[in-house]
Amino acid sequence: MKGRLPPLATLGPFIALLLACGFFATQNERFLTGGNLSLVLQQVMVVGVIAIGQTLIILTAGIDLSCGMVMALGGIVMTKFATELGVPPLLAVLCGIGVTTLFGLVNGLLVTRIKLPPFIVTLGTLNIAFAITQLYSNSQTVTDVPDAMTALGNTFALGGTTNVAYGVVLMLALYGLAWFALRETASGRHVYAVGNSPEATRLTGIPTQRVLLSVYVLAGVFYGIASLLSVARTGVGDPNAGQTENLDAITAVVLGGTSLFGGRGVILGSLVGALIVGVFRNGLTLMGVSSIYQVLVTGVLVILAVATDQLSRKGAR
Amino acid sequence: MAADTTTNTPAPLVMEARGLVKRYGQVVALDGADFELRAGEILAVIGDNGAGKSSLIKALSGATIPDEGEIKLDGRIIHFKSPIDARRAGIETVYQDLAVAPAMSIAENLFLGRELRRPGFLGSVLRMLDKKKMLEESVTRMNELKVGIRSMTQAVETLSGGQRQCVAVGRAAAFARHVVIMDEPTAALGVKEGNMVLELIRRVRDKGLPVILISHNMPHVFEIADRIHIARLGKRAAVVNPKKISMSDTVAVMTGAKRVDELPADCLA
Numbered sequence: 412m413k414g415r416l417p418p419l420a421t422l423g424p425f426i427a428l429l430l431a432c433g434f435f436a437t438q439n440e441r442f443l444t445g446g447n448l449s450l451v452l453q454q455v456m457v458v459g460v461i462a463i464g465q466t467l468i469i470l471t472a473g474i475d476l477s478c479g480m481v482m483a484l485g486g487i488v489m490t491k492f493a494t495e496l497g498v499p500p501l502l503a504v505l506c507g508i509g510v511t512t513l514f515g516l517v518n519g520l521l522v523t524r525i526k527l528p529p530f531i532v533t534l535g536t537l538n539i540a541f542a543i544t545q546l547y548s549n550s551q552t553v554t555d556v557p558d559a560m561t562a563l564g565n566t567f568a569l570g571g572t573t574n575v576a577y578g579v580v581l582m583l584a585l586y587g588l589a590w591f592a593l594r595e596t597a598s599g600r601h602v603y604a605v606g607n608s609p610e611a612t613r614l615t616g617i618p619t620q621r622v623l624l625s626v627y628v629l630a631g632v633f634y635g636i637a638s639l640l641s642v643a644r645t646g647v648g649d650p651n652a653g654q655t656e657n658l659d660a661i662t663a664v665v666l667g668g669t670s671l672f673g674g675r676g677v678i679l680g681s682l683v684g685a686l687i688v689g690v691f692r693n694g695l696t697l698m699g700v701s702s703i704y705q706v707l708v709t710g711v712l713v714i715l716a717v718a719t720d721q722l723s724r725k726g727a728r
Numbered sequence: 729m730a731a732d733t734t735t736n737t738p739a740p741l742v743m744e745a746r747g748l749v750k751r752y753g754q755v756v757a758l759d760g761a762d763f764e765l766r767a768g769e770i771l772a773v774i775g776d777n778g779a780g781k782s783s784l785i786k787a788l789s790g791a792t793i794p795d796e797g798e799i800k801l802d803g804r805i806i807h808f809k810s811p812i813d814a815r816r817a818g819i820e821t822v823y824q825d826l827a828v829a830p831a832m833s834i835a836e837n838l839f840l841g842r843e844l845r846r847p848g849f850l851g852s853v854l855r856m857l858d859k860k861k862m863l864e865e866s867v868t869r870m871n872e873l874k875v876g877i878r879s880m881t882q883a884v885e886t887l888s889g890g891q892r893q894c895v896a897v898g899r900a901a902a903f904a905r906h907v908v909i910m911d912e913p914t915a916a917l918g919v920k921e922g923n924m925v926l927e928l929i930r931r932v933r934d935k936g937l938p939v940i941l942i943s944h945n946m947p948h949v950f951e952i953a954d955r956i957h958i959a960r961l962g963k964r965a966a967v968v969n970p971k972k973i974s975m976s977d978t979v980a981v982m983t984g985a986k987r988v989d990e991l992p993a994d995c996l997a
Contacts, residue, residue: 607829615841
C-alpha cells in the first residue's frame with residue numbers, strides 16, 4: 412500500500428499531536444502524567460465518537476453541523492425517559508439512540524431525495540435539535556440518572572494513577588470497527604468513491620443515493636452512542652451539552668487529514684484530530700489560560716487544517 | 729478482424745436496432761433510427777450536433793428508454809431500464825470525463841462496483857475485500873491490453889489524461905462480454921495520448937470485442953473505424969466504408985451537403 416497517500420497527509424496530524432504534547436509537557440510537569448493523559452482521553456471520548464459519524468459524512472463531501480445538538484437531544488431523551496417515564500435504562504438508551512438516528516435519517520433524506528446541500532440541511536436540523544432539546548427539558552438539567560446509564564464513565568486502573576474509562580475503550584473499539592469497514596469492505600470503499608466522484612460511482616452501478624443515506628443514518632447512530640458517553644461522563648442529562656462538541660468534532664475530522672472536498676482521509680486521523688483538540692484544551696487549562704483562548708486556538712487550528720488540505724490538493728494537481 | 733472487407737459474408741450482427749424513436753417534448757431526437765453492429769468491428773458513430781447520435785448511444789447503453797423501436801443483442805430483443813441493465817448484459821460504456829474516481833487506486837477503480845470478496849468466513853460474514861486478488865487480476869487484465877502502467881496501487885489522479893482514459897477503456901474492455909461503447913474517448917487528449925488510446929481501442933477489437941466509437945475527430949475515426957455510421961436528422965443516413973470514401977464526402981453526407989445516392993455505390997458498407 413506504499414505510495415497510496417502522501418505520507419505527510421497521514422503522518423502530519425500525528426506529528427502535530429506529538430508536537431503539541433511536547434510543548435505542553437515543557438509548560439506543565441503534570442501534563443505528561445498517566446492520570447492527566449487518561450483524563451484527556453475521557454474528555455475526548457464524546458467528541459471522538461461524534462467525529463466518527465462526522466468523518467463518514469465528510470468523506471462523502473458532505474458536512475453535518477447538527478452533530479453536537481443531535482447528541483445533546485439524545486442525552487436528554489435517554490435520561491428523561493429513564494427518570495421521568497420510568498423506562499428501563501437499556502431501553503431508554505436505545506430510545507435516545509433511536510432519536511439521533513432519526514435525525515440522521517431526516518438529514519440523509521433531505522440530502523438525497525430533495526438534493527439540498529448538506530450544509531443548509533444540517534444548519535436547519537442543528538437549530539431544530541437545539542430547540543427540541545430546550546423545550547423538552549425545559550432547559551433544566553436531568554439529574555438522578557440511573558447508575559446503569561453512567562457505567563461507561565466508570566474507570567478501571569491501568570497501573571498507578573492511570574485510570575481508563577470504559578467509554579474510552581468503547582470509543583477505541585468503534586474506531587477499530589469503522590477503520591475496518593472503511594478500508595476492507597466494499598461498502599466502505601463506496602463511501603470514498605461517492606466522495607471522490609459521485610457521477611463516476613453512479614455509472615459503475617453503485618446506488619450512490621443509498622450509500623449517502625446510509626452514511627447519514629449511521630452518523631446518527633454514532634451521535635446516539637456519543638449521547639450515552641456524554642451522560643456517562645457528566646452523570647446528568649445536560650440540555651447545553653454538545654455546544655463545544657459540535658465544532659470540535661468537525662475540527663477533529665479536518666485536523667485528522669480528512670478532506671472537506673470528500674473522498675480522501677483516514678478514520679484514525681479523526682481520532683488523532685480529536686486528541687489534538689483535547690490536548691490543546693487540557694494543556695491550556697493546565698497553563699491557566701482562559702477558556703476563551705481555547706476557543707480562539709481551536710478556531711485557528713481548524714483554519715490551519717483546512718488551508719493545509721486546500722494547498723496540498725493544489726499541489727497534487 | 730471479422731470486418732475484413734475481403735470476405736464476402738459479413739460478420740454476424742452483435743447488436744441491432746430498428747426504428748428507434750425518442751421524443752423530448754416537441755423535439756424528435758430519434759426519428760426511426762436503425763443501427764447495426766457486427767462482430768469484431770470498430771463502428772464509428774458520427775453526426776452533427778442534434779443528429780441523434782447521443783440519443784442513439786444512450787438508448788443502446790440503457791441511459792434512456794426509447795419511445796418506439798426495438799434493440800436486439802445477439803438476436804434477442806432487450807429492454808434496458810438503466811445503464812446497469814446494459815452492464816449486466818455485457819455492454820460496458822466509457823464516458824468522456826467522468827469515468828474514474830481520482831483519489832482511488834487503479835485497481836480499486838477497475839473493480840469499483842464489482843469488488844471481489846475473500847473466500848469463506850472473512851468474505852461472507854465480515855465482508856472483507858480480496859484486495860490481493862483484485863490487484864493481481866488488475867495486473868493481468870491491464871497487461872493483456874498492454875496498458876503500460878507500472879503500479880496498479882497508484883492513485884488515478886497521479887496519471888496523465890491519456891493514462892486515465894486507458895484505465896477507463898481498460899476497465900470496460902476487461903469486463904465487457906459483448907460490446908464496448910466509447911463516448912469521445914480521445915476528445916480531451918493531446919496527439920500522443922490520443923494515439924495511445926486509439927492503439928488500445930484497436931487491441932480491444934482484436935481481443936474480439938466489437939467497439940462502438942462516438943467521435944467528432946474525423947482523422948481518428950478514419951484511422952481506426954472499420955465502418956462508419958452517419959447519423960442525420962434522427963435517422964441513420966448511411967453506413968460507409970472508410971477505406972473507400974473520402975473524409976470530405978463523409979462530412980458532406982453528415983451535414984446534408986451531399987445525398988447518399990450521389991455517392992459511389994462501393995463506398996457504402
